[in-house]
Amino acid sequence: MRPLPRSFYDRPVLDVARELIGCVVEHEHCAGVIVETEAYHESEPACHAFVGLTPRTKVIFGEPGVAYVYRSYGIHALLNAVCESAGVGAAVLIRALAPLEGLELMRERRGALGGRELRDAELCSGPGKLTQALGVELGENGTSLSRGPVRIGPRERAWRDPSIAVGTRIGITKAPELQWRFAAAGDPNVSRPRI
DNA sequence: CATGGGATTGACT
DNA sequence: GTCAATCCCATGC
Numbered sequence: 001m002r003p004l005p006r007s008f009y010d011r012p013v014l015d016v017a018r019e020l021i022g023c024v025v026e027h028e029h030c031a032g033v034i035v036e037t038e039a040y041h042e043s044e045p046a047c048h049a050f051v052g053l054t055p056r057t058k059v060i061f062g063e064p065g066v067a068y069v070y071r072s073y074g075i076h077a078l079l080n081a082v083c084e085s086a087g088v089g090a091a092v093l094i095r096a097l098a099p100l101e102g103l104e105l106m107r108e109r110r111g112a113l114g115g116r117e118l119r120d121a122e123l124c125s126g127p128g129k130l131t132q133a134l135g136v137e138l139g140e141n142g143t144s145l146s147r148g149p150v151r152i153g154p155r156e157r158a159w160r161d162p163s164i165a166v167g168t169r170i171g172i173t174k175a176p177e178l179q180w181r182f183a184a185a186g187d188p189n190v191s192r193p194r195i
Numbered sequence: 196c197a198t199g200g201g202a203t204t205g206a207c208t
Numbered sequence: 209g210t211c212a213a214t215c216c217c218a219t220g221c
Contacts, residue, residue, distance in 0.1 A: 038202070046202070056217055073203050074214030080202085093202055113205075128203050138216090171202055191203095 001026060001153035003146040009064035013039045013083040013090035018182050020081065020092055020152070022159030027134040027150045030105055032097025032124050033159060034152075035184040036191060038169045040080070042089030045174035049089025059142045060089045067150050069131070069141040076128030079136055081145055081152065095170070095181075097124035098189045099133070106133035121188040167195035 001024060009016055017039035025032055040047035042060075048070070049060040059068045060082055068080040068091050080091040099106060099120055106123045110133050113122070124130035131137075136150055145152045155162075163185040168176060170191065183190045 040202075048202080051218070054218070070202085071214090071216055073201060074216075076203055078202060095202085126203070169202070173201085 001151065003151045003153050004065070006063070006065040006146060009081060009083045009145075010085055011083065013041050013092060014180065016081070016083045017092045017180065018164060020094070021164055021182055021184055022155040022162045024100065024153045024156065025079075025094065025097060025130075025134065025150065026101075026153065027136055027148075028102075028105075030102030030134045031100045032130065032134070033100055033156075034094055034096075035098050035187040035189045036094075036096035037182050038093040038095055039180040039182075040091050040093065041084075044178060046169065046172040046176075046178075047089065047091075049091075057089060060091050062086055062142075065145050067140050067143050067145055069136060069138055071138060072128065077131040077136055077138055078127045079131050079150065093127060094130065095127045096183070096187075096189050096191050097130045097133075098184075098187060099123050105135075109133055109135055125189045126191040165195040 017037040020034050023034050042049040049057045063086050066082045072078045079094045082091050084090040123133045165183045165185045167181045169181045183195050
């Protein structure tokens with residue numbers, strides 16, 4: 001895979017969030033097609049960068065094309081792509097993938113649910129699920145999405161010009177009205193509630 | 196130093 | 209539908 005260049009991310013975060021739909025994420029022998037994203041920007045209070053530059057937000061304010069990984073609810077690692085120029089706090093949350101490679105390894109990492117093996121569409125259908133399936137951890141915070149260990153490549157042929165649904169972001173309490181969530185229309189891997 | 200709040204998930208009523 | 213798990217870090221004293 002030829003990873004997306006830094007310049008792809010050095011643009012308005014809403015453009016990047018929309019165009020990441022259909023792109024491919026790779027990590028440790030697993031890969032999936034991005035089918036759901038959300039945009040976050042320092043100008044609105046749901047974004048971690050809203051509070052300004054702190055040890056936690058340093059990466060969001062840094063170079064575009066870098067992974068921002070943080071722990072959510074004490075349990076899950078969530079994966080973001082840092083966007084816009086260095087000095088601007090903006091990132092795209094990767095919320096769901098269509099599994100592409102390494103499905104057995106994903107199933108192993110995700111474990112059983114009620115004594116039952118997970119179906120394909122349950123492996124990466126949420127922001128915490130996909131990091132567990134790919135094996136992405138907090139240590140990858142601040143690493144390059146071009147050089148790895150997490151890498152993102154361009155849309156493959158089948159994903160040229162996907163139909164994209166737009167809606168409000170999930171699980172936030174601040175700025176809930178912004179329609180900054182993007183998803184591949186009708187894709188079974190999109191998290192609930194569907195757009 | 197103590198406290199409180201999550202960009203979630205899965206189990207349970 | 210409700211709810212707890214669990215930890216990082218921002219904030220306030």
